[in-house]
Amino acid sequence: MKHRNFKTVPRMIFGRGSFDQLDDVLMEERQNADDYVVFLVDEVHKDKPLKDRIPNQSHDLVIWLDVTDEPKTTYVDALTEQVQAFGNGKDPVSVVGIGGGSSMDIAKAVALLLTNPGGAVKYQGWDLIQNPAIHHIGIPTISGTGAEASRTTVLTGPDKKLGMNSDYTVFDQIIMDPDLVAGVPKDQWFYTGMDCYIHNVEALNGTYINEFARAFGEKSSDLCDEVFLKDHPEADEKLMMASYMGGQSIAYSQVGACHALSYGLAYVLGYHHGIGNCIVFNVLDDFYPEGVKIFRQMMEKHNINLPTGICQDLSDEQMDKMIQVASGLAPLWDNVYGPNWKEKVTPELLRSLYLKM
Structure with missing residues (x-):
């Protein structure tokens, strides 16, 4: 019998106020002056205090995510193209997903698609991803989906709803700050x-x-x-x-x-x-x-x-x-x-x- 050799999140920070350590984590990834980070954030936080706590620098990209619908393959493809156009041939050093399961799944998907060409539909299934993802960080602002821990990113495609299931999907870092879930309906x-x-x-x-x-x-x-x-x-x-x-x-x-x-x-x-x-x-x-x-x-x-x-x-x-x-x-x-x-x-x-x- 062959046992599964599965990957877990290698680094995690837990505790109230731990979101403030995100900048320290990202500084480890920023090695050159033009290194940039992409923040994919649930737009529910656009008018909330969290917006002013995101440690984005002037040359970083912050995208406010519309998660009215479940994440679609077309949406993550468009976001990936937006990041590629912004970087003008240079990949980000990290992709940070902040929000619920949909926002974290979108961040995982974009991190994968920056290094695996051909669009998301091509990779809906089990172990179809060929190349490691861009460094990516998950920060839940609502608890329950387990997206911060899982090896899948669930997407709705043209003919099915199915995850991109891969060891490469797993976050490199998660930050679990219970303060961030205050005020959820x-x-x-x-x-x-x-x-x-x-x-x-x-x-x-x-x-x-x-x-x-x-x-x-x-x-x-x-x-x-x-x-x-x-x-x-x-x-x-x-x-x-x-x-x-x-x-x-x-x-x-x-x-x-x-x-x-x-x-x-x-x-x-x-x-x-x-x-x-x-x-x-x-x-x-x-x-x-x-x-x-x-x-x-x-x-x-x-x-x-x-x-x-x-x-x-x-x-x-x-x-x-x-x-x-x-x-x-x-x-x-x-x-x-x-x-x-x-x-x-x-x-x-x-x-x-x-x-x-």
Whole structure:
């Protein structure tokens, strides 16, 4: 048996106020007077105090990201071209992604595409990236996606939603500053946090589970419990660590049915990843009965009302596309059912689950 040799983030800083060390980290990369850094920042911070704390120099490039929609391959291609035009043949010494999962995924993708030509669609899949990325840094301002820890950057392409999964995708540095998550709207805080909770449920109940993944997944689940059921006073710190550990858990195992179905939902109906996962997870009693039961307790405690009936009026073409996207995620279904998953994951099963949403 061949064991996976997977890469983790080599350098990380954790703690309140640690964002202020970003300048020190970047100074290690800046070796020459014309070395420049690209900051890709969620535009939600454009009118917030964080804007004035970004350590950009006069010759750096700051791009405010529109993450209204899930990241698209066309968007990251355009951003990559913008960076290349700005650099006029010179690559940046670092790409810094500041924001939620979408912003960090965009930063990973741009760092990869600066050194791997041909556009993002070419690299949607597993281990298709040929060349190491530009040095890249992830700084979450909302917790839950695990994007700061993962080897994927999830993108919506012309015919599928699928990540660029590669060891080269992993950040070179992350900075986890719990102060940065202050002021996140309640619903968004919940939906993004549930992405982490669901990562753990899927990993711990999957066929890929092992003691490495279990150790991270169980601790991350305990932290989610303290945050979403017990209102722990250090909830921001705990959720930030739960997110990182949830990302580590799935890095050496895999997600499952919820993520597969939510990719279809996002592709056809445009639901963001966090809320999409919640809508899907709420109908997966047959897959994860205990996890779904606790999830509903968390929803009730925080007065969260999910949209319902969202697939009732879909055309046959839309439903077929959702089924195609969801059933195309082989490793996820393998983690649910094992190698014979194709016998179980039928169009009828997927259609019946979507109609419950």
